[in-house]
Amino acid sequence: MRTERNEQETVKKDEKKNRRKKKIAGGILAVVLVIGGFAAYRISTVKEFPNNAKVDEVSVGGLTVREAEEKINREANKVELKEDDRDAVTVKTQFKYEIKDTLKNRQALSVVDPRNYMGSGANYTVPLKVIGGEKETAKRIRKAIPDHKGTVETKDAYIDYETMRIVREVQGDTLDVEALTKDVAENREQSPNEIVFTFKSKDYIATPKVKFDDLQKELKFAKYYLADGLTLRADSGDTVKITPKQLSKVILYTEDGPEYSEEGAQKVAKELAKNYSQDVYTVETEEGAKSLINYGIKSSVDEKKTAESILKAAKSKEKGILYLKASNQDLSTRVEVSISGQKVYYVQNGKVKLKTSVVTGGPNHATPRGIFRLAYKERNVTLKGSNGDGTDYASKVSYWMPFNGGIGLHDAPWRSSFGGSIYQSGGSHGCVNMPPAKAKQLFGYIDAGTLIYVYD
Numbered sequence: 001m002r003t004e005r006n007e008q009e010t011v012k013k014d015e016k017k018n019r020r021k022k023k024i025a026g027g028i029l030a031v032v033l034v035i036g037g038f039a040a041y042r043i044s045t046v047k048e049f050p051n052n053a054k055v056d057e058v059s060v061g062g063l064t065v066r067e068a069e070e071k072i073n074r075e076a077n078k079v080e081l082k083e084d085d086r087d088a089v090t091v092k093t094q095f096k097y098e099i100k101d102t103l104k105n106r107q108a109l110s111v112v113d114p115r116n117y118m119g120s121g122a123n124y125t126v127p128l129k130v131i132g133g134e135k136e137t138a139k140r141i142r143k144a145i146p147d148h149k150g151t152v153e154t155k156d157a158y159i160d161y162e163t164m165r166i167v168r169e170v171q172g173d174t175l176d177v178e179a180l181t182k183d184v185a186e187n188r189e190q191s192p193n194e195i196v197f198t199f200k201s202k203d204y205i206a207t208p209k210v211k212f213d214d215l216q217k218e219l220k221f222a223k224y225y226l227a228d229g230l231t232l233r234a235d236s237g238d239t240v241k242i243t244p245k246q247l248s249k250v251i252l253y254t255e256d257g258p259e260y261s262e263e264g265a266q267k268v269a270k271e272l273a274k275n276y277s278q279d280v281y282t283v284e285t286e287e288g289a290k291s292l293i294n295y296g297i298k299s300s301v302d303e304k305k306t307a308e309s310i311l312k313a314a315k316s317k318e319k320g321i322l323y324l325k326a327s328n329q330d331l332s333t334r335v336e337v338s339i340s341g342q343k344v345y346y347v348q349n350g351k352v353k354l355k356t357s358v359v360t361g362g363p364n365h366a367t368p369r370g371i372f373r374l375a376y377k378e379r380n381v382t383l384k385g386s387n388g389d390g391t392d393y394a395s396k397v398s399y400w401m402p403f404n405g406g407i408g409l410h411d412a413p414w415r416s417s418f419g420g421s422i423y424q425s426g427g428s429h430g431c432v433n434m435p436p437a438k439a440k441q442l443f444g445y446i447d448a449g450t451l452i453y454v455y456d
Helices: 002-045 065-075 100-110 134-144 177-190 212-225 262-275 303-316 422-426 436-445
Strands: 078-083 089-092 130-132 158-160 165-167 196-199 230-234 239-242 280-285 288-293 320-322 334-338 343-348 351-357 370-373 378-386 392-404 407-411 432-434 451-455
Touching: 065 100, 078 177, 089 134, 130 177, 134 177, 158 212, 165 212, 177 196, 230 303, 239 262, 262 303, 280 451, 288 370, 288 451, 303 320, 343 436, 351 436, 370 392, 392 436, 407 436, 432 436
Parallel strands: 078 196, 230 320, 334 451, 407 432
Antiparallel strands: 078 089, 158 165, 230 239, 280 288, 334 343, 343 351, 370 451, 378 392, 392 407
16 A cells, blocks of 8 residues: 555656646746747847947947948058058058948847847957959059159050050059059958058069050051041031041951940040130121131030041041031120221120220231130239330230230220221230220120120
8 A cells, every 4th residue: 555655646746847847848938939039029120230239340339231331341441551661651442342241140140149238249250342442442542652653654555646656665663553452452351450551562563564566466457547537527617637546536446357436436526526616707797797717716516416427437437527516605795896997896785885996906016806705804904015116115004905815905095096097007016995985984894705806
């Protein structure tokens, strides 16, 4: 009986122990589930790094992944270059790093990492992979090392399109900044916390990338396709020459023959638009139509149509056309100087607002003809120069309005009469002499940039 009772008591004790173990296991599971749920909640809802978190020793506490990425890019973009025995120079590099995906992972880990809620926080490492910014960094390095060109600059061989000859390469002691930049980038990837980059200049001497022998075939190509340049005829009748060098942007050398570049034609058209000025303009004046040499009206080139013409002419080796846009410049307001009539007109919006007799330059000091613009205007000026007999003169004027170097309109208080044939025997030194009251009036009407026609 005692043995049977003992066995029953033992069974009860085991059952009690099992129930206790199940309770403990259930409790642990509940805690795990709570912690796991909390962690999942934190990861899904908290988008910032905890306050004490760091990435590669850069504090990112309170920052989103994007903000942390920007900060790390800034912090990881400083290097001290130490060349030979010189003092180190600091360069703000411009590398772009591929770290966003890794940062997302680190941020998710950081919000449930207990180290960030006690002590000084956790520091996470993020591999740096340079994915851009080398060109801009190379510019910064060149600026930081002023003598990077060395005592003798390394130069590639090139074709001189004016002489159609190859200019040989030069082996100098120029620093190979591109190679240096590449090594700096690799060092940042391998040792992100290492700021100082030490190098020997002799290990980074640039060598010519293009040599004399490399250009032999291209020279033959240039002589055949580019040597004659290209001629364009403008709507105005002017002839414009495209140089062999400009044409080399349009007709490109390849091993398989010429390629014609639409982009190159557009660049040349833009250059022409910037520099072209129509030589002669026919304009309407108060004394009829006049054809004048143009110094003041900027011609407007139709770049799109001209580029198309250049491309077509390059392919056919025939003359092209420089297309001009219809002039949209306001010619209705201007000053006119009539040499034959010895008159000055001020025309505003097509109507004469001022008309006066004047005295222009004499036979040996003719007032230049053409289309000009007022350079500026100034009060109370002393005009100085030389007389025909070798003596000097100094004339004080109250209203000075120059339009061609030292030639301009001004008051001439020393004269008592104007107009007629006075200029033929008693003309000015080239300026347009005006009655003082009329000069004052004109001075008040015009400003720098006003068109001025001078015609016979």
